[in-house]
Amino acid sequence: MALSPAKRHFLRVTAAQEAATTAADQPMAGSGAYELQMAQLHQHHQQLKGIQSTQGKEELKAKLLPDYAPYVAGVLASGKGAQDEVLTTVMVWRLDAGDYRGGLDIAAYVIEHGLTMPDRFARTTGCLVAEEVAEAALKALKAGGTFDLGILAEADRLTAGQDMPDEVRAKLMLALGRVAAAQVDPEKPNTADVHSLEVARHFLTRALELHDKCGGKRDLELVDRQLKKHAGTAS
Incomplete structure (x- = not known):
């Protein structure tokens, strides 16, 4: 279900505020917007596990990505480099879905601040x-x-x-x-x-x-x- 304009605004503003007050050596875990997105990410991971086709997974990711856009925009605008599994996962999903420009926008932040990839990513x-x-x-x-x-x-x-x-x-x-x-x-x-x-x-x-x-x-x-x-x- 698409996010309402009010929900999108809330996520973006809240993410920006929380990212701005979380130090680079601390994880985003515990902040409201981050936990909401992590819960959603868990649900979406379960959906993806039910698909065997690589193309099918890419197509589903493309449909799911807009749900994370407000959060990502908020973090990129105000973040100080706190560890963020939502951000790094969305970066990979954007690349998988063919949104290379969007993936590189996140990659610039991730590389600049030295964020680590989740353990499931070997590279x-x-x-x-x-x-x-x-x-x-x-x-x-x-x-x-x-x-x-x-x-x-x-x-x-x-x-x-x-x-x-x-x-x-x-x-x-x-x-x-x-x-x-x-x-x-x-x-x-x-x-x-x-x-x-x-x-x-x-x-x-x-x-x-x-x-x-x-x-x-x-x-x-x-x-x-x-x-x-x-x-x-x-x-």
Whole structure:
């Protein structure tokens, strides 16, 4: 059931007030808005457990996420970095549901304040964010679609100082390289495309440096070929 405007306002304001008065070294547990959201989260977890399909879970998460939006907005506006399982869970759910911009908004706060992920998540925040966004981009390209290069760039910026396996960082670099390269039409050389190709080459090279079996060798060869083609057209 959708939240009424009054309920949404109450949750946002209460969350902001409670987050503003909870120190970074303390958990949000015990505050009214947080406990309400945790109770709701428990109910929603039970619903998700009843679904085996990954796509089905993602679709349900997308429907449930608006119930947490007021709380999240309040915490992000006024929070001081208190440990918050609702916030970190919603961050993951947003990424799962394809709301990458919304997920990264929370990730910026989580990483800035060093919030820990709930025990059920094996990966650190930086690793999780980098890998989830990279895999989404690579999956979209494989299916013949597109992906927002700005989302990938933001994921890279946010996680730049975070520790993670080289294979995961390479996957993000590979996604950046492939998406940048995909912006160029190989059949219609244009000098304006040179920048995109150079960006693609930079990230693909970095991906291979981190993990030589990341799958980017063929991509790099194609980009180099296109750069030579553009250079020949320009001359």
